[in-house]
Amino acid sequence: MVTREAILDALRPVQDPEVHKSIVELGMVRNVEITGDHANVEVVLTISGCPLRNKIDSDVREALGTVAGLKSFDLKLGTMTDEERSKFRSVLRGGVPEDQAVTPALLAPDTQTQFVAVASGKGGVGKSTVTANLAVALARQGYRVGIIDADIYGFSIPGIFGIGDKKPTVIDNLLLPVVAHGVKIISMHFFVPDNRPVIWRGPMLGKMLRNFFAEVHWGDIDVLLLDMPPGTGDMALDIHQLLPKSKELIVTTPQQNATEVAARVGTMALQTQHQILGVVENMSFFEHKGEKHYIFGKGGGERLALELKTELLSQIPLGVAQESGDGIYAPETPQGLAYAHLAKTVGRQLEIGATTGK
Numbered sequence: 001m002v003t004r005e006a007i008l009d010a011l012r013p014v015q016d017p018e019v020h021k022s023i024v025e026l027g028m029v030r031n032v033e034i035t036g037d038h039a040n041v042e043v044v045l046t047i048s049g050c051p052l053r054n055k056i057d058s059d060v061r062e063a064l065g066t067v068a069g070l071k072s073f074d075l076k077l078g079t080m081t082d083e084e085r086s087k088f089r090s091v092l093r094g095g096v097p098e099d100q101a102v103t104p105a106l107l108a109p110d111t112q113t114q115f116v117a118v119a120s121g122k123g124g125v126g127k128s129t130v131t132a133n134l135a136v137a138l139a140r141q142g143y144r145v146g147i148i149d150a151d152i153y154g155f156s157i158p159g160i161f162g163i164g165d166k167k168p169t170v171i172d173n174l175l176l177p178v179v180a181h182g183v184k185i186i187s188m189h190f191f192v193p194d195n196r197p198v199i200w201r202g203p204m205l206g207k208m209l210r211n212f213f214a215e216v217h218w219g220d221i222d223v224l225l226l227d228m229p230p231g232t233g234d235m236a237l238d239i240h241q242l243l244p245k246s247k248e249l250i251v252t253t254p255q256q257n258a259t260e261v262a263a264r265v266g267t268m269a270l271q272t273q274h275q276i277l278g279v280v281e282n283m284s285f286f287e288h289k290g291e292k293h294y295i296f297g298k299g300g301g302e303r304l305a306l307e308l309k310t311e312l313l314s315q316i317p318l319g320v321a322q323e324s325g326d327g328i329y330a331p332e333t334p335q336g337l338a339y340a341h342l343a344k345t346v347g348r349q350l351e352i353g354a355t356t357g358k
């Protein structure tokens with residue numbers, strides 16, 4: 001005899017494709033009615049016109065097809081009521097009711113997530129490019145990775161990932177990060193219409209940053225990289241305060257003017273007791289026919305590492321990114337290989353295990 005339990009058991013492995021949790025656990029299976037060997041099943045989606053409707057529909061049908069003894073079924077897809085949506089959000093928040101002001105899970109003292117702020121002294125040295133490519137390299141190695149594009153005035157992460165006009169899905173007040181190249185991304189870009197300049201200062205920045213933790217469903221992630229604005233401004237202070245355990249990666253080019261200002265950023269990290277993971281020297285050389293040309297000079301990254309009593313972790317060669325026309329280097333390019341090596345080193349330093357064991 002077909003039972004309601006058997007049907008729910010079959011549906012349990014079906015996940016909401018966006019939040020990657022069981023539709024049963026999320027309360028999306030509203031109704032199961034069994035008459036003999038026939039069942040009427042009703043599944044509800046968070047919003048009407050859900051773009052993933054077809055995927056959920058086919059996954060549910062496939063799962064129902066596996067229930068022993070079930071000869072036929074009718075599947076109805078509906079839309080959640082406010083109450084159902086509230087339950088859905090509470091499951092995402094780990095069972096915490098919405099009206100309780102809580103520390104977002106990522107900011108809790110026992111958080112399993114490691115934070116790495118990627119900083120530079122001045123703009124244009126490739127800090128965002130390094131953040132994006134390091135994140136992708138970590139994801140390729142099996143880590144669960146997120147990026148907060150905290151470079152509030154010059155947000156360039158979405159462009160580097162080539163995510164165009166894609167915006168996060170919003171389930172009432174909860175945002176789902178946009179996923180690209182296996183990395184979860186939240187950027188100020190998503191909230192600013194028509195590329196208008198951001199004119200917030202001080203307290204507003206801190207508030208926005210907190211919202212990126214409180215109102216975003218990150219799920220379980222191993223590493224969250226923060227693409228910082230260049231220099232030692234308000235945002236750097238906010239991050240240091242909000243994420244006392246965050247570590248820092250300093251990006252520079254080999255030129256002296258870049259390393260000098262980067263040294264100030266590094267000194268600020270040290271003064272606020274933030275561990276520096278190391279220095280990444282970007283645009284280090286141009287390789288042609290096996291010969292390295294040091295277009296921007298030589299030794300800047302090494303000097304900076306010495307000054308900050310840390311290590312030079314990587315020297316990324318000059319080269320145009322090619323993967324799908326965006327700013328992500330394909331794994332087999334010299335830059336892709338350099339990022340893979342950097343990701344291994346960073347993973348080791350953070351003492352995190354790759355989730356998929358790749």
Ligand SMILES: Nc1ncnc2c1ncn2[C@@H]1O[C@H](COP(=O)(O)OP(=O)(O)OP(=O)(O)O)[C@@H](O)[C@H]1O
Pocket residue numbers: 120122123124125126127128129130151154156229230282283316317318319320327335
């Ligand atoms: N290794 C590299 N080889 C060639 N071009 C690079 C390299 N790294 C970065 N670039 C290019 O340099 C430019 C600046 O890079 P990016 O935006 O990452 O810098 P940034 O330091 O984050 O600057 P800002 O803070 O102003 O956004 C981009 O056009 C990027 O494609």
